[in-house]
Amino acid sequence: MNTFNHLTQEERFYIYTQLKQGVSKNQIAITLGRHKSTIGREITRNTGQCGYRYKQAERIAKQRHIDKPKNIKMTAELQQIITPLIKEKWSPDCISGRLKQQGKDSVSHETIYRYILANKAAGGDLYTYLRHQAKPYRKRYGKNDYRGTIPSRVDIDERPKVVDDKTRLGDWEADTVIGKGHKGVLVTLTERVSRLNFAISIERKESELTKEAIINALEPFKRWVHTITFDNGREFCGHEAIAKTLDCGTYLPNRIIRGNEV
Numbered sequence: 001m002n003t004f005n006h007l008t009q010e011e012r013f014y015i016y017t018q019l020k021q022g023v024s025k026n027q028i029a030i031t032l033g034r035h036k037s038t039i040g041r042e043i044t045r046n047t048g049q050c051g052y053r054y055k056q057a058e059r060i061a062k063q064r065h066i067d068k069p070k071n072i073k074m075t076a077e078l079q080q081i082i083t084p085l086i087k088e089k090w091s092p093d094c095i096s097g098r099l100k101q102q103g104k105d106s107v108s109h110e111t112i113y114r115y116i117l118a119n120k121a122a123g124g125d126l127y128t129y130l131r132h133q134a135k136p137y138r139k140r141y142g143k144n145d146y147r148g149t150i151p152s153r154v155d156i157d158e159r160p161k162v163v164d165d166k167t168r169l170g171d172w173e174a175d176t177v178i179g180k181g182h183k184g185v186l187v188t189l190t191e192r193v194s195r196l197n198f199a200i201s202i203e204r205k206e207s208e209l210t211k212e213a214i215i216n217a218l219e220p221f222k223r224w225v226h227t228i229t230f231d232n233g234r235e236f237c238g239h240e241a242i243a244k245t246l247d248c249g250t251y252l253p254n255r256i257i258r259g260n261e262v
Contacts, residue, residue, distance in 0.1 A: 170226035211238030
């Protein structure tokens with residue numbers, strides 16, 4: 001027996017763009033491999049006063065799911081416990097372990113990551129507490145510093161001006177979010193205009209895994225991928241292969257050595 005899968009945010013983004021182009025609901029359903037009644041129901045139930053907008057549709061659908069009577073593992077009580085710990089820069093792994101030690105209803109670190117990402121999609125800032133905001137100064141003399149040595153890099157100065165103007169869809173920013181001890185690595189992709197977010201879990205912060213995650217996430221939507229801007233992390237060494245596969249431009253920030261531009 002087939003199991004129904006809820007529409008994803010990516011599918012809602014596709015529906016939104018196709019409706020803008022006047023594509024029929026039937027054709028959208030065929031392309032996504034969904035029944036036409038699924039697409040019709042999605043548009044009818046999640047259309048607001050300004051028409052169908054994918055971010056609004058995602059919020060409405062999530063709220064409907066939350067309001068549906070059922071056993072919810074991430075309860076409001078747990079959120080009140082977890083949120084302050086996140087703001088104290090506890091990793092999801094540590095939070096999950098602490099809940100178990102205290103004998104409270106426990107949730108996995110993956111569930112906590114999903115909670116953080118849902119908060120981000122709603123405009124929250126919990127995800128910022130996962131990042132190393134204040135990295136210690138690293139001595140740049142006495143030995144080679146290999147940070148940011150990415151081959152065939154294209155500096156952000158060469159990026160088309162239209163990216164900064166934010167007048168089109170298809171310009172993406174890539175980053176990685178890691179938990180304590182470099183566990184629970186997420187590759188995040190954000191479209192600059194729509195603020196559509198993808199988050200892909202990988203086992204380790206490695207260039208090959210990062211490259212595959214980005215390609216797998218964006219290849220179905222490559223017609224809406226014009227540029228990707230990375231940071232200088234070595235996990236983005238595969239940017240050339242990404243650019244070739246997705247037929248897009250890839251750019252990295254200027255390399256700066258403490259007061260001197262390279």
